[in-house]
Each structure stands twice: as structure tokens, then as C-alpha cells.
Amino acid sequence: MSLAVAFGALLAGVVVWGLLARRLTAKPWETPGSPEDLAAGSAVSLPPAKIGLWILLAVITSLFGLFISAYWMRMEHAHGDWTPLAVPRLLWLNTALLILSSAGMQWARGAARRAQADRVRVALIAAGVLAWAFLAGQLVAWRQLSASGYFMANSPAIAFFYLLTGVHGLHLLGGLFVWGKTVVRMAQAGVELLDVALSVELCTVYWHYLLLVWLVLFALLLST
Amino acid sequence: MAYVAIADRDHALHDPQTFITKYIWSQDHKVIAIQYAITAIGIGLVALGMSVLMRLQLGFPHFFSIIAPNNYYQFITMHGMIMVIYLLTALFLGGFGNYLIPLMCGARDMVFPYMNMVSYWVYLVAVLVLVAAFFVPGGPTGAGWTLYPPQAVLPGTPGATWGIILMLLSLAIFIVAFTMGGLNYVTTVLQARCRGMTLLRMPLSVWGIFMATVLGLLAFPALLVSAVMMTLDSVAGTSFFLPAVVSMGQPPTHSGGSPLLFQHLFWFFGHPEVYIVALPAFGIVSDLLSTHARRHIFGYRMMVWAILAIGCLSFVVWAHHMYVSGMNPYFGFFFATTTLIIAVPTAIKVYNWVLTLWRGDIHLTVPMLFAIGFIFTFVNGGLTGLFLGNVTVDVPLSATYFVVAHFHMVMGVSPILVVFGAIYHWYPKITGRMLNDTLGRIHFWLTFLGTYAIYLPMHYLGIMGVPRRYYAFGGTNFIPPSAQWANTAITISALFVAAVQLVFLFNLIWSLSKGKPAGSNPWRATTLEWQTPDTPPKHGNWGARLPVVYRWAYDYSVPGAKEDFIPQNQPPDARIPAGLEHGIKP
Numbered sequence: 005m006s007l008a009v010a011f012g013a014l015l016a017g018v019v020v021w022g023l024l025a026r027r028l029t030a031k032p033w034e035t036p037g038s039p040e041d042l043a044a045g046s047a048v049s050l051p052p053a054k055i056g057l058w059i060l061l062a063v064i065t066s067l068f069g070l071f072i073s074a075y076w077m078r079m080e081h082a083h084g085d086w087t088p089l090a091v092p093r094l095l096w097l098n099t100a101l102l103i104l105s106s107a108g109m110q111w112a113r114g115a116a117r118r119a120q121a122d123r124v125r126v127a128l129i130a131a132g133v134l135a136w137a138f139l140a141g142q143l144v145a146w147r148q149l150s151a152s153g154y155f156m157a158n159s160p161a162i163a164f165f166y167l168l169t170g171v172h173g174l175h176l177l178g179g180l181f182v183w184g185k186t187v188v189r190m191a192q193a194g195v196e197l198l199d200v201a202l203s204v205e206l207c208t209v210y211w212h213y214l215l216l217v218w219l220v221l222f223a224l225l226l227s228t
Numbered sequence: 229m230a231y232v233a234i235a236d237r238d239h240a241l242h243d244p245q246t247f248i249t250k251y252i253w254s255q256d257h258k259v260i261a262i263q264y265a266i267t268a269i270g271i272g273l274v275a276l277g278m279s280v281l282m283r284l285q286l287g288f289p290h291f292f293s294i295i296a297p298n299n300y301y302q303f304i305t306m307h308g309m310i311m312v313i314y315l316l317t318a319l320f321l322g323g324f325g326n327y328l329i330p331l332m333c334g335a336r337d338m339v340f341p342y343m344n345m346v347s348y349w350v351y352l353v354a355v356l357v358l359v360a361a362f363f364v365p366g367g368p369t370g371a372g373w374t375l376y377p378p379q380a381v382l383p384g385t386p387g388a389t390w391g392i393i394l395m396l397l398s399l400a401i402f403i404v405a406f407t408m409g410g411l412n413y414v415t416t417v418l419q420a421r422c423r424g425m426t427l428l429r430m431p432l433s434v435w436g437i438f439m440a441t442v443l444g445l446l447a448f449p450a451l452l453v454s455a456v457m458m459t460l461d462s463v464a465g466t467s468f469f470l471p472a473v474v475s476m477g478q479p480p481t482h483s484g485g486s487p488l489l490f491q492h493l494f495w496f497f498g499h500p501e502v503y504i505v506a507l508p509a510f511g512i513v514s515d516l517l518s519t520h521a522r523r524h525i526f527g528y529r530m531m532v533w534a535i536l537a538i539g540c541l542s543f544v545v546w547a548h549h550m551y552v553s554g555m556n557p558y559f560g561f562f563f564a565t566t567t568l569i570i571a572v573p574t575a576i577k578v579y580n581w582v583l584t585l586w587r588g589d590i591h592l593t594v595p596m597l598f599a600i601g602f603i604f605t606f607v608n609g610g611l612t613g614l615f616l617g618n619v620t621v622d623v624p625l626s627a628t629y630f631v632v633a634h635f636h637m638v639m640g641v642s643p644i645l646v647v648f649g650a651i652y653h654w655y656p657k658i659t660g661r662m663l664n665d666t667l668g669r670i671h672f673w674l675t676f677l678g679t680y681a682i683y684l685p686m687h688y689l690g691i692m693g694v695p696r697r698y699y700a701f702g703g704t705n706f707i708p709p710s711a712q713w714a715n716t717a718i719t720i721s722a723l724f725v726a727a728v729q730l731v732f733l734f735n736l737i738w739s740l741s742k743g744k745p746a747g748s749n750p751w752r753a754t755t756l757e758w759q760t761p762d763t764p765p766k767h768g769n770w771g772a773r774l775p776v777v778y779r780w781a782y783d784y785s786v787p788g789a790k791e792d793f794i795p796q797n798q799p800p801d802a803r804i805p806a807g808l809e810h811g812i813k814p
Binding site: 015017019027028029030031032033050052053055056059060062063066067070071074077078081082083084085086156157160163167171 | 339340407410411412414415418419420426427428429442445446447449450452453456457460464465466467468471483484485486488489492493496524528529532533536540779780782
């Protein structure tokens, strides 16, 4: 739980400090004046959806941070019932798929910046398909584990394996929903690249983030 | 692109045409706010009714047998959970947050109106799932609002089969709704303020709601994590929280789980939750005091910093709810220390409220009465909090009525007084009509004095050692018969207080059509929501042009000014030099 404390304090501190601190020392009662001379210091030039996504990522970080600290605490409090999990080897392949998927997103984002609509389409679809393949791979890993007789009730490590992969998969599914909407919009006639550029960028950020979360979770499962 | 451009951008506002899009599937923050408020107050009345029944049972154990002994915990559980989460959290953030943030920041709406609408409907689903628990076999869960395992999911606890699942499901749905709303509130405050509205020109109401939302966004995941894991324990046979327990003579079905882990997760959410409710109340009460005392808030910057400090500290005090669970003494020392430290920024706020009143031109309007009532009640509840923050004092008092009195004073009555004050204050803007003043005064005095008649005696009962959570006290030797007289008196006061809320409800409905027309700015306030072209504000809030802000929110009684208030959107006057109005030499 010390993890959670450090994390919570750090996160709250960073968010508050980074966003607000330099503007929290003004003396508002002294400065009735035109808004123009104040606007310069306080402009934030990001689209709201982007800010919204970053805040959502903070929330998801909180969620996974707490799952991970629950994992640690359950392991430490275990009264001899914690048997380490034999991580299915398939997960290495899945990890590679997710890395490729993230790379594909990055490719789409770069192409969108260079205004190459065809490449955006190819890269976006490739990234999505790879992400679906990752999810399918995770399901196969689940099946492999349950086929060898391990399910949630057997041991806490296995229960956590299903729980963490499941929650991560659900978040990826949410990303794939937005991905699907973006692909459909790109396929429509008369849609400018500019209209989907923001969606592509937000998907890319989200994909990289979920890759990071997965790498942390995978390292956790491997090391304990 | 400057941040103001987003609010000012000339996008289609999808002006609603039909009754349904205007009032039901509405994306207008004001309608959503009212939907949130009505739902929250509705479910809150259910919880109020439950507390009346509990009080009747405790006060007159021989006359009434409304509640069977095995149902008593269900009443406690649902009363607590509804009041804390489904009423207070939803009302302050979904209700006041939705209504006030765009209007006070000078925006046309929330930045994601569609998501805002979905947030309300998902919240409604959460409430309906919660209510459904009353009708399933076994009834709602009786695990206490903290839902501690293992008893929450073991047979023997009421509602251990269906009730607990529905409760956890409802909480998970609520968290989804809150996250959608919360993303909106935070992004709107950061991104959609009108020109000139710097962070330090925002009214403290917005600051309080903003910080509470940040806390909620980071803390509610802890509740979600514990709800998911407990559901799996209950349904899938995992052992996250459940140790090996021989229950009802059956061999243990779980092994090795850690109930303490649940408590840590729950209170990592649960303590910030206290401030999720308190910070909006702090913010709103600051604005009420300043407006009705016709004086700028004392120490505005310090108030903002205190809100931020309380927000950060609230994440490192959670284990003070777990002293009786047993912990390493150094651990207890750490949490007792942080708990006492958090009293410092809180005390700064109380001093600043009092100093705002000092030499103010105090108008004892109904909102002002509630605001002053809040200061008294909050100080009372806060001081007993200092008792309970210390491990050695908490351990003997923890299971007694002292704790009930403490948290009802600080977390029940205090925020509710602010809710009432805020409703009397903003009702004229929301509906265009004033609430009836006489009924308001009756409502205030009976509620304020009545709650003291309820909760002050409970402190004494607690110090005597009368245990909380008990359905009846039976032949307990250390409890003198006079404790029962106190209980009866408390019940009578509770009935009065509950009845007076009907006067308030009547006032709300009656004034809707019969109230005195309010005009656009009946309290002569400076903040932007009172400067809208229409009252109630129309869709889009500001007509053709967004307001421009030139000053902070507290220019009251400025020497040399024509009126005793200067709205935030009034351009500066060369005849009144900056800073002079507050005695600062230019």
C-alpha cells in the first residue's frame, strides 16, 4: 500500500503542480484590468478532447496502480497459499503483437501529420487488426490455463492473472471501439483527413499508454 | 489557439426542439444538473425515511416493531451508503457542479455535453440497481456501508446472496457515471473559461467543486477495485479478501484472503470521499458568506491553497479509519500525525470565514443563516474529529455513539446545511422565482436547532460507552436507564427535523409558480452566473456573446464605487485605482 500512497501523492502533486502552480501566485484583487494582458500567461493551446484523454489516463493509472498494490499486498499477506504462476509462453507472442500494434498507430499518426491519407488508412487498420490479434491471443492464453485445470478459485496468483489481463483487455476493447468509429469515418466519402487526425492522435496516445500498462503488468506477472 | 477560443467557437449548439430533447434527453448542463439534483434528493428522501424508522425503533423499542432485528443492519447500510454517495456526492458534483461550473466560468456548456448527458442516465441506472436491492430475495445487504469482508459475503449477514452483488454492481455503475461527469467538470474548468477568467479569478465554489472532482477521479478507482474483487470473491470463488472461515458449520470455501486489504482499498477511497463532499461545501459556503456579508472573502489565495492542500493530504490519512483493525504503532503514529496536520488548512478556512464576517455588512438572509449555521456545526464536528484522530482516544470511542455524532455533525449536517443554503441562494437563478422567506426561516431554525438536539446528546451517550450499531440494548449493566430517555428525546427531535424537511419540499414546489419574481440578480452578487442575459439562463447561457471578465469574484463594498458590488464582467473604472479598494496602496 505504500506504493499506492506514493503514487497517489505523486500523481495528485504532479497534476496540481504542473497544471496550476505557476498561476496560483497571482494577486487577483489587485488586478482589475483588460483580459488581454492576462490571456497570454494562461492560454492552454490543447483541444479539450486531448485534455480529457490525459485526465482519463490519470484515472486509469489510479485504477491499475491500485490493482497492482492490491496484488503486492495480497502476496505479502498470503498465509502460505501464494503459488507463483507459470506464465503461459504465449504471452510473449501477445506482447510482440501489442508492440507492433502500437507501432502501427504511431505510423498512422506520422502519416496523418504528413497528410498521407492512404497510409493513415493502411496503418490504422493494421494497428487495429494487431490489437484484435492480441486480444484473441489473451483469450487463447486464458483457455490454455483453464484447460490445464487452473481457474480463478485455485490460487490467488491465477485469480489475479485473470483479473489483470481481463481489466487490461476491457480497456483495449474501449480503445478499439473508438478505433472502429474512426475507421468507419475514414471510409465515408467526403471525409477530410483533418477530421480524423485528432482521433488518430488520441488513439495513438491511448495505445502507447495501454502498451505501457501491459508491459508493467507482464513484468509483474513474470517477476513474482 | 487560445483556450478562450473553444468556448467562443461558433459551433452549432444543437438547440433542442421537442419536449423530450429539451427536458429528458437533454445535453444542456442546467437541465442535467436539475435531473441529477431531483434524483439525488429523491433517493435521499428514502434514506431519510429509513433513518426515521431506525430512530423510532431506538427511541421507543417497546411501542414499535417496524424493523425486525435482522433488518436493522440493512437499514443502517442503505441509509449510510445512499446519503454519502448517492445523495451528497451526486448532488454536490452532478447537481451544483453541473449547474455552476459553466455559468461561473463563463462557458456555454460543458465541453463534452453528450458525455454529460450519458453520465446522468448511467447515474440513474446506478440508483435503480440500488433500489432493486430492496425487492430481491433476502433484501439489500446488511454489511454496513463499509461493506467489510468477510461478513459482507458470508451467509448469516442479511442480503449476502443478492443484496451485496447489487450493491457492488450499483457502486461500479455509479463510478462509471461519476468518471464521465468528472472528466467533464475538470476539462471544462481547465479549458472553457471565458476571456479574462484566470484561475485565481474563479469563485471558490468552482475551486471546491474542481478539487473535489479531481479527488473523486483518483479515489473512486479504489472503490471500483475493491468492488470488482469482492464480487469475484462472492461469485467466482476467489480468495482476494476472504480468509478460511468456518461459516454456519460448513467447511471453509476460501483460504488465505486478506480482509485488511479490503479495508485499505476501501478507505483509500473512503477518506478522500469525505473531502469530495466537504470541499464543494467549503467552496459554496465561502461564496455565500462573501455575498451576504457584502465583503470580499478574507484571504482568497490562502483559501485556494488550503483547498489544494486538503485535497493532497486527504490521500494520506485513510488508515485513521482502521485504528481498531490493529496496526503497527508506528503506522498508527504516522496516520494520527497526518490527520492532525490536515486540521491546519481546514482551520485556516474556518478562520477566514469568520474574518470575512468581521466588519461585514451582514444580511441575515436565509442562505446566510445556513452558511453561519454551517460554520458552527463544522467547528463542532471538526473538534471531535481531533479526538478521534488520536489512536489512544479512538480505540475506546470507536464503537460508540461518539463516532456517530462526530461524522453526522461533520459529514452529514454540515454539508446538508450548505446544500440548503445553496438551494435558497441559487433557486432564484434556476427558476426565476424566490423561495418563500418565512418558510425558509422556519426551515432553518428547526433544522439547525433540531440537529443539535439530535447529535449533541449522542456525544454523551458515546462517552458513556453506549455502543453504536445495536438494535436494542437489552440488559447491558453499564448503560444507565437515563440513556434510554436520551434516546427517546433524540428520536422526538429527529421526527421534528424530518417533518420540517416537508416544509422545505413544499416551499420548493409552491415557489415554482407562486414565488416572488426574482429578477436577474436578487442578491446583488458579483459572480458571472448572476449576469446572464436571461433568468433562468437559456440554452447557451450567454446570448450572442460570451462575457469578458475584468476582476476577481469578490469586489464587494469597494470604496468609491457606485454600488456595493462590482460584477466580474464590469470593465475597470479609471476613477477607482486598482488595489485601493482593499486598503492596498497603489
